Amino acid sequence: MTTRTDPNRPAGPPRAVRALAALLVLTGPTPLRADEGSSPAKIEMGAIDIRSLLDLSVEAVMRRPSRVSQAPASVFVVTGQDLRRHGSRTLAEALGFVPGLFAYPGPFEQVGVRGVGILGDFTTRVLVLVDGHPLANSMGGDLGRGFPVPLSAVEKIEVIKGPVGSVYGPTAFLGVVNVVTKGAAPGGEAWAGLEAAQGGVRAGEASAAWRGRRGEAEGLVAVDGWKTKGQDWTYADVPPAGFTVRGQDDGDALSAYARGRWRDLGMAGACGHAWRRMPASVPSGGTALGGNTLGGLTCFGEATWQAELSDTLTLRGRGAYDYFQRRAILAYAPPPDGIGTYSHGGHDQWETAELRAEWRLSEVLQLDAGATGQLHQIVQHSRSDAVPLLAVDLKPQFGTLNTWLQAELRPLAALTLHGGVTYFAHSLFGNQLTPKLAAVWQPTREDVVKAIWSTGFRPPTFVEAKVQDQMLFVANPDLKAERVSSLELGYQHHFGEVASVSASLFRNDYRDLIKFVVVPAPGLDHPPDPANPADFRSMAQNVESLRVTGGELAVTLRWGRWAEGWAGLSLQKADVSQRANFPRATANAGVSSRALWSPLLLAARAAAWSARDKDASSLLPGQRSRVPAAASLDLSAALDVPGLTGLAVEVAVRNVFDASSPSPADPKQRPVSELPQAARTVRADLRWSF
Amino acid sequence: MARRLHGLAVAALVAVALARPAPACAEELPARNQALLLLRVLAYDRNLAQRSNGAVTVAVVFRPGDRGSEERRAALLAAFEEVARDVVVAGLPVRVEAIPFRDAADFEGRLEAARPALAYVDPTLLKAVPEIVQATRRRGVLSADGSRNLVEAGLAIAVVAQAGRAGVVVNLKASRLEGADLDAALLAVSEVVKD
Numbered sequence: 098m099t100t101r102t103d104p105n106r107p108a109g110p111p112r113a114v115r116a117l118a119a120l121l122v123l124t125g126p127t128p129l130r131a132d133e134g135s136s137p138a139k140i141e142m143g144a145i146d147i148r149s150l151l152d153l154s155v156e157a158v159m160r161r162p163s164r165v166s167q168a169p170a171s172v173f174v175v176t177g178q179d180l181r182r183h184g185s186r187t188l189a190e191a192l193g194f195v196p197g198l199f200a201y202p203g204p205f206e207q208v209g210v211r212g213v214g215i216l217g218d219f220t221t222r223v224l225v226l227v228d229g230h231p232l233a234n235s236m237g238g239d240l241g242r243g244f245p246v247p248l249s250a251v252e253k254i255e256v257i258k259g260p261v262g263s264v265y266g267p268t269a270f271l272g273v274v275n276v277v278t279k280g281a282a283p284g285g286e287a288w289a290g291l292e293a294a295q296g297g298v299r300a301g302e303a304s305a306a307w308r309g310r311r312g313e314a315e316g317l318v319a320v321d322g323w324k325t326k327g328q329d330w331t332y333a334d335v336p337p338a339g340f341t342v343r344g345q346d347d348g349d350a351l352s353a354y355a356r357g358r359w360r361d362l363g364m365a366g367a368c369g370h371a372w373r374r375m376p377a378s379v380p381s382g383g384t385a386l387g388g389n390t391l392g393g394l395t396c397f398g399e400a401t402w403q404a405e406l407s408d409t410l411t412l413r414g415r416g417a418y419d420y421f422q423r424r425a426i427l428a429y430a431p432p433p434d435g436i437g438t439y440s441h442g443g444h445d446q447w448e449t450a451e452l453r454a455e456w457r458l459s460e461v462l463q464l465d466a467g468a469t470g471q472l473h474q475i476v477q478h479s480r481s482d483a484v485p486l487l488a489v490d491l492k493p494q495f496g497t498l499n500t501w502l503q504a505e506l507r508p509l510a511a512l513t514l515h516g517g518v519t520y521f522a523h524s525l526f527g528n529q530l531t532p533k534l535a536a537v538w539q540p541t542r543e544d545v546v547k548a549i550w551s552t553g554f555r556p557p558t559f560v561e562a563k564v565q566d567q568m569l570f571v572a573n574p575d576l577k578a579e580r581v582s583s584l585e586l587g588y589q590h591h592f593g594e595v596a597s598v599s600a601s602l603f604r605n606d607y608r609d610l611i612k613f614v615v616v617p618a619p620g621l622d623h624p625p626d627p628a629n630p631a632d633f634r635s636m637a638q639n640v641e642s643l644r645v646t647g648g649e650l651a652v653t654l655r656w657g658r659w660a661e662g663w664a665g666l667s668l669q670k671a672d673v674s675q676r677a678n679f680p681r682a683t684a685n686a687g688v689s690s691r692a693l694w695s696p697l698l699l700a701a702r703a704a705a706w707s708a709r710d711k712d713a714s715s716l717l718p719g720q721r722s723r724v725p726a727a728a729s730l731d732l733s734a735a736l737d738v739p740g741l742t743g744l745a746v747e748v749a750v751r752n753v754f755d756a757s758s759p760s761p762a763d764p765k766q767r768p769v770s771e772l773p774q775a776a777r778t779v780r781a782d783l784r785w786s787f
Numbered sequence: 788m789a790r791r792l793h794g795l796a797v798a799a800l801v802a803v804a805l806a807r808p809a810p811a812c813a814e815e816l817p818a819r820n821q822a823l824l825l826l827r828v829l830a831y832d833r834n835l836a837q838r839s840n841g842a843v844t845v846a847v848v849f850r851p852g853d854r855g856s857e858e859r860r861a862a863l864l865a866a867f868e869e870v871a872r873d874v875v876v877a878g879l880p881v882r883v884e885a886i887p888f889r890d891a892a893d894f895e896g897r898l899e900a901a902r903p904a905l906a907y908v909d910p911t912l913l914k915a916v917p918e919i920v921q922a923t924r925r926r927g928v929l930s931a932d933g934s935r936n937l938v939e940a941g942l943a944i945a946v947v948a949q950a951g952r953a954g955v956v957v958n959l960k961a962s963r964l965e966g967a968d969l970d971a972a973l974l975a976v977s978e979v980v981k982d
Contacts, residue, residue: 141874
């Protein structure tokens, strides 16, 4: 019998030291080299934790690749396969099942992070990136159908919970969502499907994506089209006995995305258009059936370039043009009972120039510095076709400059220290300095400890501070920037090589939070009538400071074809007694399996939220002050058709129990104070991968 | 409305049905990642020492005259050689060489001469998999690829990209026929397929 040495359990230096040394050598951009004769310097492959080779990498935390387990932030990654397994159709839908996040409806789909979901936020506190390209602007964003990148082009979605102002400056306030399209191998897919709900076919969608590579060039093209008749909506809190709006929720969306790269040059561009009617506007004070619409267009184009000046120094440049447009139309009664058709909206377009440098000073110290400048031109307009006096046209311009410096230091093989600071200058709202410190300690192969102090800020948006019309908004030039400081202690442990559990404790201090508050319209010649929305306006104010303390527990499982999934529970408490749309607990889970039959993939996902208070200013007499705890369950199945390589049939059921699960409504939607989730929906798709 | 949607769905399906299916390379990892992962997989083979001859030799099997295959051969050779400079597997140094596949007899002769522990098979050799695995099973060479399709056709190992993360696909029966005894710790993180 021969004597075997188990290469997976080698003797010698501590395992953690070997594993980290191996990672440094094998994953670093400038690998250590050992001569053929110097075998003691070589690394035993059996000593490398295979998880480190299978581990996901993320770019959003430090603007360059780092492993999830080593990144100085609380990170969750939704893979493209996860999107497909669970039948996700929009970014908001996918994010709603991420541990620690919760989705809530409104004129635009939005997500809250660790309990904080500000009503009417318009996604101005979560920074959304596409391959690092920020979509943040002065008017908001769209995580729903207006998102400009088809999900079929998405390779993964990186979600950072907590502020990342030290890297990105403003908007990275509650967290960051980086939609990654890079990294996939050549190939393509096309799919088409139908959605049925409330007894009929309600929507259809078709999508296609193709990736190709030839020599040093690679490219990606994706397109998606969607059209819906919408659903019938019942607003339980609006008399009489639930106001139902039928047939007023149709809409459509079209998005296209292309990306190309040749050597060190890259180009990318996207456009997404979405239009829909707004049924929730119908019961809100005089607007007419059928005439209330919300439309938008999000486009961007960028060119990137990089040059490796030496083995240790890399320069990267980026130039971009962005355009974001939003327009709402409200159909009030014609004079003298109303003001006729009223439209308000505008656009924000901006040019961006960015230059950054990555400098590896030694094997233990790496620096990253850069600057991003933007010039914004905004057009904001409101007008009534019947009352010309209501017309408002604003065309301001402003500029921003964001400079940053990050340092990563490895004083010990098992310890990495991170420091960073951002200096952000805004020509309208002043300057901000935003630091961050973090330590990542990996005492053993199975354990990682992270300690993170990070900060962030968010200047007022132009809409919040400057927009004033005669119908909806009152300007507030005295607004200050919101600020957040976050402390987090996280721990992750791997059980064998198939499961991991992570736990974190966090404390987030938010100061000078801005939200729209309903105020009496200026210049009224009578006391404001609570039942008459025309007597009120929305005004952004620095309403409150807030301390949120909590903990999060998450489990991930990767067990071959048997099961793959995650589950998370986030508990948090605010230091104020009544905080609108603040769930003290959120729970999310997703699991999929091919255990029954290899071609058949079964998947389930669920999300639940504890009871949430409504905004007190939105309540009318008789309306309840909070919505109860709620949950949503989705089931899906996908069958790879045997004998037809690449063809799959997919069926998914959203909101299986047809639960209403209402969420608090934005006060601007009075008298609607709560919004239900969509009714049970069955989706059936046919997909061809080639 | 429903008729229009139905028409849209039918048109999309016709369009994709007319598209010529491309070679199965939609799950390909970058060459360096494949090299790292395959060498790590070899370390899970309890019989590696018996299948090696003082060094762990990796053979990159390609189709001569096929431009794409030769490009992949060059990329993989470079990746394996780069990684081999820094690592050992079960205490053994790593060697790399290219082996052309012209016919079964020539291929087996080259395998016998090189005595590799692992043969990485180019995806253009899909139709030759039955002949290739006959040789690898007789010579005790673990066969591998960067595509799930070839594993389903009879190769033992694939390292693939699964939406942002790397994955290992193992044809357990094939790996045993090729003389490997893979540790359960590897199977726990792999997708195991039936031959």
